[in-house]
Amino acid sequence: MSETAASPTRCALIVGATSGIARAVAQRLAERGWSLVLAGRDAEALEREAADLRVRHGVGVQTRRFDALDLDSHAGLIDGLDLAAAVLCHGIMLSNDAAVADIHEHRRMIDVNYTSYASVLEVLAACFAERGDGVIAAISSVAGDRGRPSNYCYGATKAAVSAYLSGLRGRLRPKGVAVLTIKPGPTDTPMTHGLTAKGPTATPQTVAKQIVRDIERRRSVCYTPRKWWPIMTIIRAIPEWLFKRTSL
Numbered sequence: 001m002s003e004t005a006a007s008p009t010r011c012a013l014i015v016g017a018t019s020g021i022a023r024a025v026a027q028r029l030a031e032r033g034w035s036l037v038l039a040g041r042d043a044e045a046l047e048r049e050a051a052d053l054r055v056r057h058g059v060g061v062q063t064r065r066f067d068a069l070d071l072d073s074h075a076g077l078i079d080g081l082d083l084a085a086a087v088l089c090h091g092i093m094l095s096n097d098a099a100v101a102d103i104h105e106h107r108r109m110i111d112v113n114y115t116s117y118a119s120v121l122e123v124l125a126a127c128f129a130e131r132g133d134g135v136i137a138a139i140s141s142v143a144g145d146r147g148r149p150s151n152y153c154y155g156a157t158k159a160a161v162s163a164y165l166s167g168l169r170g171r172l173r174p175k176g177v178a179v180l181t182i183k184p185g186p187t188d189t190p191m192t193h194g195l196t197a198k199g200p201t202a203t204p205q206t207v208a209k210q211i212v213r214d215i216e217r218r219r220s221v222c223y224t225p226r227k228w229w230p231i232m233t234i235i236r237a238i239p240e241w242l243f244k245r246t247s248l
């Protein structure tokens with residue numbers, strides 16, 4: 001794919017399209033001429049977003065219902081669509097205390113953040129592999145690179161997604177399909193609102209710009225903002241005997 005404005009006929013599916021990061025990705029893709037299919041649970045919010053994108057950017061935008069926990073519905077998610085790319089954005093983040101206190105809520109987070117990703121990724125993989133083209137992108141997190149005492153339950157779901165995408169990338173490469181693992185650092189969205197010790201956050205627009213650039217360049221891994229690549233390279237290299245004594 002070129003770095004110039006996209007052809008209006010290219011279509012991207014955004015799953016979890018009401019998320020803060022997904023909305024910014026949708027705006028950026030539409031700005032570059034992509035037509036879009038927005039999938040999510042909240043039909044009214046999706047329609048509002050679709051109307052805004054049509055008016056602002058003059059691109060075609062459809063909406064579809066998607067519930068991450070309704071696994072049986074995932075096979076039909078892309079029926080009738082001719083997609084050049086898909087981006088999985090949905091997710092939930094329980095505090096570690098909440099996850100540890102309630103195994104059912106913990107399992108819900110695993111199912112939303114990991115099981116549903118595995119399910120949808122395989123639907124996309126089968127379709128894109130058959131066509132021999134396309135980009136499958138999914139949002140993991142820097143939190144998946146190393147388990148920290150403060151959020152290892154959430155981080156473990158993201159580590160599973162990163163490992164899954166890594167294997168899927170190798171499997172689909174000979175078929176002409178690119179797989180992009182997106183690893184944002186803390187970003188200013190509803191997910192992080194109200195967090196007490198969150199530190200500096202990136203804007204969803206900054207994150208989305210890099211995501212779209214890496215989709216169009218068919219890259220493998222997108223740390224966003226970019227500073228997280230050197231930071232996480234160092235954090236991953238810290239030996240476990242030392243890491244367990246830190247409060248990172």
Ligand SMILES: NC(=O)c1ccc[n+]([C@@H]2O[C@H](COP(=O)([O-])OP(=O)(O)OC[C@H]3O[C@@H](n4cnc5c(N)ncnc54)[C@H](OP(=O)(O)O)[C@@H]3O)[C@@H](O)[C@H]2O)c1
Nearest residue numbers: 018019020021041067068089090091141184186187189191
């Ligand atoms: N924000 C950060 O700091 C950050 C950092 C790294 C990675 N991430 C990851 O980036 C992705 C987007 O995060 P965000 O910050 O943009 O989140 P957000 O604004 O809180 O949005 C979360 C999205 O997940 C959807 N969702 C939750 N449960 C669902 C279900 N059962 N079925 C379908 N959709 C469901 C929500 O849909 P409804 O609108 O219907 O509730 C919403 O669209 C997530 O995977 C997150 O883990 C975020």
